[in-house]
Structures are given as C-alpha cells and as structure tokens.
Amino acid sequence: MSVSATVNAIVPLALLEAIRNLDTPLDDGLSAELAGETFTKRLGLSSTVAAQIQRYRDMVSRGDGVTDEEAVQVFRLVGRRSDATLVYSDAGRRAARLAARRYGGSLGPVGRFVPKATRRRMGVRAAARAIRRAFGLELKADPGGPWVGVRDSLASRAGFEGSGCFYYAALIGEALRVASDFEGSMIHEKCKSRGDAECRWKAADADQRW
Numbered sequence: 001m002s003v004s005a006t007v008n009a010i011v012p013l014a015l016l017e018a019i020r021n022l023d024t025p026l027d028d029g030l031s032a033e034l035a036g037e038t039f040t041k042r043l044g045l046s047s048t049v050a051a052q053i054q055r056y057r058d059m060v061s062r063g064d065g066v067t068d069e070e071a072v073q074v075f076r077l078v079g080r081r082s083d084a085t086l087v088y089s090d091a092g093r094r095a096a097r098l099a100a101r102r103y104g105g106s107l108g109p110v111g112r113f114v115p116k117a118t119r120r121r122m123g124v125r126a127a128a129r130a131i132r133r134a135f136g137l138e139l140k141a142d143p144g145g146p147w148v149g150v151r152d153s154l155a156s157r158a159g160f161e162g163s164g165c166f167y168y169a170a171l172i173g174e175a176l177r178v179a180s181d182f183e184g185s186m187i188h189e190k191c192k193s194r195g196d197a198e199c200r201w202k203a204a205d206a207d208q209r210w
C-alpha cells in the first residue's frame, strides 16, 4: 500500500480511546491521592491525546480518512507498551462497534423476527459489509466458520506482528458479536510472526453452526 493511501479515522480514534481507557485510574481513594503525581504522566490522560481524539471524532463524522502513515504511527504507539495486547484488544472492539454504527453492521429489530440460522447468516453478511466498507477487510463465509486473511496488516506495517494481531482478532470477533449472536472466540490460525504468508483469523463458535 502506498503512503498516500487513506485509512478510516475510526482506526486511530479507537486506538487512542483504548489508550485513554487503559490509562484512566480506577476510581478509588488511593488513585485520587496519587492523581496529581503519577497519573497525569500517563499518555492516555494527556491533553495531546484528548485533542487528537476530538480531531479523529470530527474526521469520523465527516467521513474523512487519515494517511496510511499516520495510522501506522498511532498503531506503533500502542505496540511499545507493556499492556499492548490489552490496548489492541480494547481498540479492536471499539473500532468494530464504531464501524457497525456507521456502516450498517447490525441487523436491528429485524433480527428478532427471523429464525436463528437465518439471523446468523444475515449477521455474518452485515458484519462482512461493515468491516469491508470501514477497513477494507474481506470476511469470507466458509462452512467451517467465517475468516479473514490479511497479508499487509497495520500490525505488520507498524512492526508489531503478533501483539498487533490482537487488534484484528478483537475487531472481527466484535463485528460478528454485534451483528449475529456469535459468542465464540477468534482463532489466529496463521500469523506472519510465525512465518506464514499471511495473518488469518477464524471464528470458532461453541455450536459450530455457520
């Protein structure tokens, strides 16, 4: 992908919101006492991050994208943290929910009036539509379960294959959860960090019915 390619502003927005979320102290007495000292030093609580979050929210509502380079930079910001996998997972879920709201990734009230199997099929299609429109990811429907393969992910481009892959697992899983009644987990079947040609995530559901 070239440097001038654009990435949906939902991506950096979700990443920064996740950083802020993980950096926010729990509301207890001790945190309040330490607040002035330790917590203001946390990146997620800085005024820079707050301003960037607002900027990305505005961009999302206008439908503007960021450059590929900017998206990679924000992705890299998370990879350096000791809690990177937690932040990536939180960001992935946020990105999926934002995309579902904006790009029609849920069934709405209609879902309640159709049989479970139909709901599942419609849900997978709705999730596929949302993540394709928002992120250019292709969710393939397979009898064995829907899956997504990516050769050149943000995780690869940011230099954080492996930990960055948690972002994709959480994003795809949450997109399916929002749209269908998926309650399973995502399996990272193939990973470039393990020498595979691409990263591949597959949905594994308890009832195994797709």
Ligand SMILES: [Zn+2]
Pocket: 161, 162, 165, 188, 190, 191, 192, 193, 199, 200
């Ligand atoms: Zn991977």
